[in-house]
Amino acid sequence: MSVVLADAPVLNVDAIRRDFPILDLVVNGKPLVYLDNAASSQMPQAVIERLVHYQQHEHANIHRAVHYLSETATREFEGAREKVRRFLNAKEAREIIFTRGTTEAINLVMHGYGRAHLAAGDEIILSSLEHHSNIVPWQMLAIEKGVVLRVIPMNDEGELLQEAFRKCFNANTRLLALTHVSNALGTVNPVQAMIDHAHSLGVPVLIDGAQAAPHKAVDVQALDCDFYAFSGHKLCGPTGIGVLYGKADWLEAMQPYQGGGDMILSVTFEKTDYNVIPYKFEAGTPAIAAAIGLGAAIDYLQSIGLEAIEAYEHELLAYATERMKAMDGIRIIGQAKEKSAVLSFEVSGVHPHDVGTILNDEGIAIRTGHHCAQPVMQRFHVPATARASFAFYNTRDEVDRLMEGIAKVREIFA
Ligand code: C6P
16 A cells, blocks of 8 residues: 655555564464554564674674674664764764663653752653653652652643643743653644743753654754653664663763763772763663664664654544544544544443453454553543554554454444
């Protein structure tokens, strides 16, 4: 199937699907329909082969030895950092820190900036759309330091209230920590305007890009955000690798998160001099293979084009939303004007886990639960939702299979 959109390049989804061996799986006797991409997306053959090649021909520890393999692994690892830099359009490669994922990236900022620089009475603004990864670390800081958390409320569509946002600021505000795209509802926040507002008041901004970086082109220099975090495994890359982008001036001023090998220049029992950024924040042997795999995933996504991916997924979401709205007994939770490829819903009178189980019987993978965003569930007075999340390799036929599956759920519980 090919979809041509006005002003958007063609996406040859049939060819793309052949790049993903896992999409050929048969689950419970039915062809797999994988709609759990917000939790973790699948890996194309090119990335799988890059990982195998690394293990077969290039593996050694990095930054430590002068032998051939160590130099090769170091070159490829630092090459992956450069690919991430280009992917985010960061000014310098030293502004790219490899972490285990978005969660560790946010914890790094909490420790390096929050613990080191904030004091009792200082305030941090979060939004009511945040994933637990961008709530719990700041609560830990609040308990430890007496820092105050303010939360931007949202409307019934799942959009942040911009006037209330502006009222969250005062002379004590020290950070805005905000998700780019909500994992539970798909809302795309107007981050550019929100960053601009925070900066006009001298407040730095951390953006959680876990659900944005895989689906749209991100330019951290244009956004002018101070920090940007994302995970490799949601971006067709490996697990155990993620990225924290930080403006060099902030990173220089921050304390290291962990101590150990590679993050030092010199150590005596009296004193340690820390390494330069980004190494100051990369203690111990990193996930070398995973970082190189992330580089290959970025190459793959860029060969398709992030603009084309965004346009295609937008069209797919519109189709799925239209089909779901036409069904009886379904409530879509989160209907923001700007949405990414996430469809959270309730089937009237059926627990989301039962929806997920029956869909699994049909070979359809969705996520059910609170999506690690319990405050979002509380806002909509539900314990959990069913969530279908799309990627550029999903098709309209798969959306149709989802709707048939939901119709079956309704039949069984009628
Ligand atoms: N959301 C989901 O199913 P990690 O686990 O560190 O790779 O990413 C954490 C994270 C942070 N922010 C947002 C907006 C996220 O969506 C996630 C991960 C997955 O929605 C797993 S809970």
